[in-house]
Amino acid sequence: MDYQDLQKIQKESTEQVLPQQKKVLSATDKIRRKTSNLPDPTHPPMGWKDNKGYDHIFPWIHLPRLHPRNHLPAEASAQAGGDTVIFNAPDKPANQLILGDNLEVLRTMPSESIDLIYIDPPFFSGRNYNVIWGDTNEVRSFYDIWEGGIDSYLVWLNARLWEMRRVLKKTGSIYIHCDWHASHYIKTEMDKIFGYDNFRSNIVWCYKTREFSKRYWNRKHDDILFYSKTDKYTFNWDAKGILEPYSEVTINKYKLKDEKGFYRLVGRGIKGSPIRSAKDVNLKWEKTQKAFKLKAERKELINEVLKEIDNHLKI
Numbered sequence: 001m002d003y004q005d006l007q008k009i010q011k012e013s014t015e016q017v018l019p020q021q022k023k024v025l026s027a028t029d030k031i032r033r034k035t036s037n038l039p040d041p042t043h044p045p046m047g048w049k050d051n052k053g054y055d056h057i058f059p060w061i062h063l064p065r066l067h068p069r070n071h072l073p074a075e076a077s078a079q080a081g082g083d084t085v086i087f088n089a090p091d092k093p094a095n096q097l098i099l100g101d102n103l104e105v106l107r108t109m110p111s112e113s114i115d116l117i118y119i120d121p122p123f124f125s126g127r128n129y130n131v132i133w134g135d136t137n138e139v140r141s142f143y144d145i146w147e148g149g150i151d152s153y154l155v156w157l158n159a160r161l162w163e164m165r166r167v168l169k170k171t172g173s174i175y176i177h178c179d180w181h182a183s184h185y186i187k188t189e190m191d192k193i194f195g196y197d198n199f200r201s202n203i204v205w206c207y208k209t210r211e212f213s214k215r216y217w218n219r220k221h222d223d224i225l226f227y228s229k230t231d232k233y234t235f236n237w238d239a240k241g242i243l244e245p246y247s248e249v250t251i252n253k254y255k256l257k258d259e260k261g262f263y264r265l266v267g268r269g270i271k272g273s274p275i276r277s278a279k280d281v282n283l284k285w286e287k288t289q290k291a292f293k294l295k296a297e298r299k300e301l302i303n304e305v306l307k308e309i310d311n312h313l314k315i
């Protein structure tokens, strides 16, 4: 990668167009179809500037990233004598573990080259962290106190999200791990950077331990915001090892099978009923049901009257 390549990347970064900040709902709309006016169409993401992106806050340095010689298939790498980083896939080219500020690293990566991004950034927790690591008691630390408050945190994060959007393929997705400290603010910024419509879901990662409060319900989950770059994204929900096997209770419940898969009858107590869900019920039938019920009620009433008359006759 030479200077021209890096300049091209910068051009592609600043030329990225913000998604349309469409009105999800305006208070003046006659028909309220969705929620409210999110994201705010009048403001771009924090720190973003027209034709500049985040360049004016984090200037481009244009230093090429040196590739280690072990970025080779595992065996060739071993022969070359480098340290090889393989994440459980010895047949694939060695992975790369890059140490550095991710903004600088991202700015050396070609556009639309990445399938999936997961980030676990500082959470805006207002604390600095020192962790004693490994046998050598190495101290690893990172800082999570932001002098300019949440604004400076979001500008810092947005500049990186902006580059992440650029490097993602059109079919790619991004997962952002955060928690109550900033998740709602990050969601709003992401709606502006990736587009409200590209928000897919919020994975809630619950944990059992942590604080016990007598003043509020415990904060016992992290949020993982999941966005895709476009509407045509890869989602391997049925890949091997993703889904938990069905429980015995479920297997016992869903015994019937057709070309769409296993199903169960929900018409309680009706043997062999073709009704499997609400969509199998024709609205016309409801009317018939009502008429049927009415007829049955009338019949019951007549029977009661007849019974009364019968009793009278006996007397």
Ligand SMILES: C[S@@+](CC[C@H](N)C(=O)[O-])C[C@H]1O[C@@H](n2cnc3c(N)ncnc32)[C@H](O)[C@@H]1O
Residues within 6 Å of the ligand: 100, 101, 102, 103, 120, 121, 122, 123, 141, 142
């Ligand atoms: C919440 S911790 C995540 C820790 C890690 N996921 C783990 O489970 O051990 C945030 C991490 O982001 C790193 N970090 C902070 N700023 C960064 C930056 N600009 N580029 C890359 N990493 C950064 C910190 O060093 C820290 O390790």
